[in-house]
Amino acid sequence: MLKEPESMDECAFFTRRILDDNTKLVAWVPTGTNIVNIKYACGNCKKSGEITQEFQKPITFICQNCGCKIVVEPLNKRRGRRKKKSK
Numbered sequence: 001m002l003k004e005p006e007s008m009d010e011c012a013f014f015t016r017r018i019l020d021d022n023t024k025l026v027a028w029v030p031t032g033t034n035i036v037n038i039k040y041a042c043g044n045c046k047k048s049g050e051i052t053q054e055f056q057k058p059i060t061f062i063c064q065n066c067g068c069k070i071v072v073e074p075l076n077k078r079r080g081r082r083k084k085k086s087k
């Protein structure tokens, strides 16, 4: 069972996301490594799982249960989001 980092000091990269297909995931790269740990709940089959693999951007992995490909698009590439300025 993967343990989520307790502080940002332990990881070079950390993201917590809900993707457009409703896949929920947490991914992080422990400091000094080139691997990414991913904990996810697949939006397709609703099963959750854990994966450790080589870190590449964008993070892409295959659901171990249903085999669907999940791509974690970088946040800064997302467009078309309605954003209201609150005052």
Ligand SMILES: [Zn+2]
Residues within 6 Å of the ligand: 042, 043, 044, 045, 046, 047, 063, 064, 065, 066, 067, 068
């Ligand atoms: Zn799946």
